[in-house]
Amino acid sequence: MSKKVINAALLGLGTVGTGVYKVLRQQRDEMEQKIGAVVEIKKILVRNLKKAAAKIDDPSVLTNNWKEIVEDDSIDLVIEVMGGIEPARTWILEAFQAGKHVVTANKDLVASYGSELLDSAAEYRRDFLFEASVAGGIPIIRPLKQCLAGNHISEVMGIVNGTTNFILTKMTQEGMEFAEALALATKLGYAEADPTADIQGLDAGRKMAIMASIAFNSRVTFQDVSTEGITQISSKDIRYAKELGCVIKLLGVARNTDTGIEVRVQPMLIPDTHPLATVNDSFNAVFVHGDAVDDAMFYGRGAGELPTASAIVGDVFDIVRNILADATGRIGCTCYKQLPIKDPDDMESRFFLRLHVDDRPGVLASIASVLGNNNVSIAQMIQKQKDGDLAEIVVVTSGVREGDFNDAMLIIEGMNVVHKVSSVIRVYGE
Amino acid sequence: MSKKVINAALLGLGTVGTGVYKVLRQQRDEMEQKIGAVVEIKKILVRNLKKAAAKIDDPSVLTNNWKEIVEDDSIDLVIEVMGGIEPARTWILEAFQAGKHVVTANKDLVASYGSELLDSAAEYRRDFLFEASVAGGIPIIRPLKQCLAGNHISEVMGIVNGTTNFILTKMTQEGMEFAEALALATKLGYAEADPTADIQGLDAGRKMAIMASIAFNSRVTFQDVSTEGITQISSKDIRYAKELGCVIKLLGVARNTDTGIEVRVQPMLIPDTHPLATVNDSFNAVFVHGDAVDDAMFYGRGAGELPTASAIVGDVFDIVRNILADATGRIGCTCYKQLPIKDPDDMESRFFLRLHVDDRPGVLASIASVLGNNNVSIAQMIQKQKDGDLAEIVVVTSGVREGDFNDAMLIIEGMNVVHKVSSVIRVYGE
Numbered sequence: 001m002s003k004k005v006i007n008a009a010l011l012g013l014g015t016v017g018t019g020v021y022k023v024l025r026q027q028r029d030e031m032e033q034k035i036g037a038v039v040e041i042k043k044i045l046v047r048n049l050k051k052a053a054a055k056i057d058d059p060s061v062l063t064n065n066w067k068e069i070v071e072d073d074s075i076d077l078v079i080e081v082m083g084g085i086e087p088a089r090t091w092i093l094e095a096f097q098a099g100k101h102v103v104t105a106n107k108d109l110v111a112s113y114g115s116e117l118l119d120s121a122a123e124y125r126r127d128f129l130f131e132a133s134v135a136g137g138i139p140i141i142r143p144l145k146q147c148l149a150g151n152h153i154s155e156v157m158g159i160v161n162g163t164t165n166f167i168l169t170k171m172t173q174e175g176m177e178f179a180e181a182l183a184l185a186t187k188l189g190y191a192e193a194d195p196t197a198d199i200q201g202l203d204a205g206r207k208m209a210i211m212a213s214i215a216f217n218s219r220v221t222f223q224d225v226s227t228e229g230i231t232q233i234s235s236k237d238i239r240y241a242k243e244l245g246c247v248i249k250l251l252g253v254a255r256n257t258d259t260g261i262e263v264r265v266q267p268m269l270i271p272d273t274h275p276l277a278t279v280n281d282s283f284n285a286v287f288v289h290g291d292a293v294d295d296a297m298f299y300g301r302g303a304g305e306l307p308t309a310s311a312i313v314g315d316v317f318d319i320v321r322n323i324l325a326d327a328t329g330r331i332g333c334t335c336y337k338q339l340p341i342k343d344p345d346d347m348e349s350r351f352f353l354r355l356h357v358d359d360r361p362g363v364l365a366s367i368a369s370v371l372g373n374n375n376v377s378i379a380q381m382i383q384k385q386k387d388g389d390l391a392e393i394v395v396v397t398s399g400v401r402e403g404d405f406n407d408a409m410l411i412i413e414g415m416n417v418v419h420k421v422s423s424v425i426r427v428y429g430e
Numbered sequence: 431m432s433k434k435v436i437n438a439a440l441l442g443l444g445t446v447g448t449g450v451y452k453v454l455r456q457q458r459d460e461m462e463q464k465i466g467a468v469v470e471i472k473k474i475l476v477r478n479l480k481k482a483a484a485k486i487d488d489p490s491v492l493t494n495n496w497k498e499i500v501e502d503d504s505i506d507l508v509i510e511v512m513g514g515i516e517p518a519r520t521w522i523l524e525a526f527q528a529g530k531h532v533v534t535a536n537k538d539l540v541a542s543y544g545s546e547l548l549d550s551a552a553e554y555r556r557d558f559l560f561e562a563s564v565a566g567g568i569p570i571i572r573p574l575k576q577c578l579a580g581n582h583i584s585e586v587m588g589i590v591n592g593t594t595n596f597i598l599t600k601m602t603q604e605g606m607e608f609a610e611a612l613a614l615a616t617k618l619g620y621a622e623a624d625p626t627a628d629i630q631g632l633d634a635g636r637k638m639a640i641m642a643s644i645a646f647n648s649r650v651t652f653q654d655v656s657t658e659g660i661t662q663i664s665s666k667d668i669r670y671a672k673e674l675g676c677v678i679k680l681l682g683v684a685r686n687t688d689t690g691i692e693v694r695v696q697p698m699l700i701p702d703t704h705p706l707a708t709v710n711d712s713f714n715a716v717f718v719h720g721d722a723v724d725d726a727m728f729y730g731r732g733a734g735e736l737p738t739a740s741a742i743v744g745d746v747f748d749i750v751r752n753i754l755a756d757a758t759g760r761i762g763c764t765c766y767k768q769l770p771i772k773d774p775d776d777m778e779s780r781f782f783l784r785l786h787v788d789d790r791p792g793v794l795a796s797i798a799s800v801l802g803n804n805n806v807s808i809a810q811m812i813q814k815q816k817d818g819d820l821a822e823i824v825v826v827t828s829g830v831r832e833g834d835f836n837d838a839m840l841i842i843e844g845m846n847v848v849h850k851v852s853s854v855i856r857v858y859g860e
Binding site for chain 1: 755
């Protein structure tokens with residue numbers, strides 16, 4: 001009996017590309033029994049042929065010419081692990097046109113152009129899968145699209161960036177300041193040379209856009225996500241959070257409310273009894289709340305060579321099964337609604353607020369009155385130790401409209417008795 | 431455009447059946463956009479027509495005659511939520527023969543007859559899905575078969591029985607004894623009138639057999655699982671475990687080792703820093719270790735009307751998508767290996783051992799020597815407080831062959847100085 005072979009091309013041979021190459025090799029002996037065919041990497045597109053040759057068994061598969069791949073009719077599927085918007089976007093569109101299926105790990109691309117790419121895939125009845133673009137090795141897209149399809153999902157939230165979670169863990173467990181923890185993350189390879197996308201919450205924002213789109217069946221793009229990074233968090237904030245029974249995590253929170261979808265990535269205080277509070281180091285975890293399943297959580301490695309490759313190869317195997325069943329394009333875009341995106345001013349949040357103020361009678365009352373006049377109700381107000389001549393006060397609000405809170409803060413920042421607004425951090429929950 | 435309808439029949443209208451009915455109704459308005467067709471419950475098989483009529487909108491769909499369902503060619507799929515081996519087994523086989531797809535939540539059946547049923551489904555190219563049979567609403571079977579298909583999975587372990595987890599949580603957090611906690615579980619509806627299958631670990635054993643089969647691609651049946659319940663666990667054991675930095679959980683542990691598959695359900699001490707240690711009350715969680723993904727965890731409600739229905743409706747929607755893509759039977763049985771099952775005596779375990787012995791010199795030494803002579807090495811030996819005239823000692827062993835440990839225990843039980851072997855509990859980990 002002749003062996004059924006599915007030919008694939010790999011675009012990129014960096015960390016993730018190398019991982020995919022390795023995992024496919026690890027599966028070589030059982031693929032045929034497991035999925036009915038053998039996946040062979042026929043071409044690998046790289047920039048530097050010489051450098052790439054050192055990484056693989058058979059350098060003859062290397063090319064630096066996209067045409068050699070897209071024009072090769074024996075190649076059934078393309079695995080895009082280059083990253084970046086272009087040329088990835090154009091090449092994926094060309095791949096669909098040429099009748100090829102595509103697997104990608106490219107969150108930047110899916111978060112901004114997912115709709116265009118899924119439409120194109122549907123037009124040519126090809127598969128376009130991107131499990132690896134969210135939370136690395138953790139299965140989350142297929143569970144949302146299939147296992148939990150019987151739910152109206154009202155919330156998806158979690159820790160979806162390993163770099164910032166590593167930094168916050170070090171700040172919490174070892175009392176480091178942000179700069180020191182970032183330096184350690186860089187040294188250990190958890191942070192990239194330019195860490196902006198991670199520490200500013202952009203990377204997490206892209207993942208939240210993708211998950212919100214799938215969970216709520218309505219397109220959410222990266223532009224719709226409110227993002228705030230962790231660069232302003234101090235070890236003092238973390239200590240005060242601890243006194244309140246909380247830890248500080250960079251949380252992605254997507255909610256489907258009656259007045260629209262809200263998606264945000266912000267550092268937040270979360271009770272230390274919440275399962276996410278113990279998700280530490282570079283681990284990721286995603287919480288899902290649905291009307292049938294109630295709470296479910298998915299936990300694992302959000303990045304890394306082999307965990308990311310695990311998700312990619314899962315997608316590749318699914319496409320092979322679709323090809324063999326003649327069922328490609330079986331599950332396409334599931335964004336059949338057009339729900340409004342809520343104005344960030346209309347989102348409701350609780351806030352942790354730390355201020356340095358004049359240490360004299362009446363100051364607390366005047367701040368409380370500004371908050372009250374702007375519909376910001378106070379859940380807790382604590383006078384902390386003196387800081388030189390100044391008093392340090394901490395305010396925790398109830399759930400308030402962000403626009404109202406911002407109005408109040410404009411006034412508070414301008415008050416003579418207020419020397420410094422030292423921290424404004426959201427608090428997760430109602 | 432005419433609406434595409436897929437007709438389903440529900441076998442059983444107990445807790446889970448009612449849940450499926452509700453969830454399908456909750457999804458009615460969006461099903462067509464989501465999956466391309468509307469699922470309608472055309473028949474519901476019940477024993478008591480009158481009692482069932484009170485539970486649903488349209489009692490005309492009720493029947494107590496299986497023939498009316500199996501002989502109705504307009505019914506595409508059967509949802510079996512009656513439980514028990516017969517007549518469920520025979521009817522599912524007849525459903526395949528009649529060209530119908532089947533979704534079940536029946537772990538007893540899948541754990542013992544999964545192979546026969548999957549073979550029959552394959553013969554007629556029908557789908558047979560059973561996500562709800564393991565860990566209720568938590569997606570685990572589809573993640574194992576698809577998302578993590580690029581892995582060699584070496585271990586699947588977790589808390590897969592909510593009743594016992596509730597009981598152990600109460601014993602741990604509130605110092606209750608087993609009988610008291612069981613009574614509370616019964617009162618709150620977490621335990622059935624006859625709790626045997628739960629508290630003896632049989633229910634968890636069935637789920638572990640199903641998960642091990644899928645994770646290791648080799649058939650494991652319920653008969654292959656070593657099970658032990660939690661009826662012998664005392665609050666004293668839990669207190670001593672706490673002193674050792676551990677909690678006691680009923681764990682299902684399946685391992686694929688070089689010398690065979692081992693699957694067991696046993697109460698075990700697990701370090702309180704392990705993510706499973708904080709899975710409390712009736713929640714379930716499953717840990718998976720794969721060579722690519724590393725550690726992943728799936729957490730949620732392991733039982734209950736709507737969470738279980740969530741898993742069933744996810745399966746139903748998947749079958750609808752297969753029907754529309756003409757790809758039914760797309761993923762069938764994945765047990766393509768025939769790995770040996772390890773003899774329980776050859777499994778390796780660590781043990782926590784509590785003994786009441788004569789309070790005089792030389793006793794510890796004589797027990798230590800019996801253990802040592804049988805290749806049982808001691809990691810920790812602690813003399814606890816006196817209990818009347820007797821001394822209480824606690825021994826924690828290193829990893830030892832269970833057969834060797836049992837030999838040692840036979841001798842220890844026969845020693846004159848040993849008055850009672852009060853507890854023998856395994857310790858998770860190497």
